[in-house]
Amino acid sequence: MKVVLIKDVPGYGTFGDIVNVKDGFANNYLIPRGLALPATEGNVRHVREILKQKKRKLEREKAKAQEVAQKIDGLVIEIARPVGVTGKLYGAITVAEIAEKIKELAGVEVDKKKIMLRAPIKSVGRYNLTVKLHPEVSATVTVDVKPSEVK
Numbered sequence: 001m002k003v004v005l006i007k008d009v010p011g012y013g014t015f016g017d018i019v020n021v022k023d024g025f026a027n028n029y030l031i032p033r034g035l036a037l038p039a040t041e042g043n044v045r046h047v048r049e050i051l052k053q054k055k056r057k058l059e060r061e062k063a064k065a066q067e068v069a070q071k072i073d074g075l076v077i078e079i080a081r082p083v084g085v086t087g088k089l090y091g092a093i094t095v096a097e098i099a100e101k102i103k104e105l106a107g108v109e110v111d112k113k114k115i116m117l118r119a120p121i122k123s124v125g126r127y128n129l130t131v132k133l134h135p136e137v138s139a140t141v142t143v144d145v146k147p148s149e150v151k
């Protein structure tokens with residue numbers, strides 16, 4: 001029996017694939033669980049239309065990500081913090097603070113989860129960070145941490 005998958009099924013295919021499975025598997029497992037539909041003309045056309053819409057949406061998201069990447073790529077963020085005698089910061093610089101600075105400087109809001117920082121910055125120096133805006137689009141931002149006077 002031919003069915004069109006409406007959800008990913010490990011070992012059989014992904015959304016939109018037309019697969020040939022045994023009748024019992026289709027009627028007793030795939031169709032009742034909402035994983036597939038019989039591969040009629042209407043169902044196949046419906047699933048293909050959904051795939052087209054998803055593709056257009058992904059293209060729009062990629063275009064937006066490329067716009068944001070152009071604005072923030074190469075951006076230098078300067079942050080001054082009080083420093084102890086060993087060169088360590090009092091407190092740490094986190095992705096939330098970096099995202100806030102990007103919004104201030106570039107006027108673009110970036111989700112803090114998209115900033116690739118393994119651990120909070122705790123010492124003075126220059127750090128190159130990758131901002132992964134889309135699976136295919138990323139930008140590089142430099143964070144320059146400088147010492148400030150302790151009051």
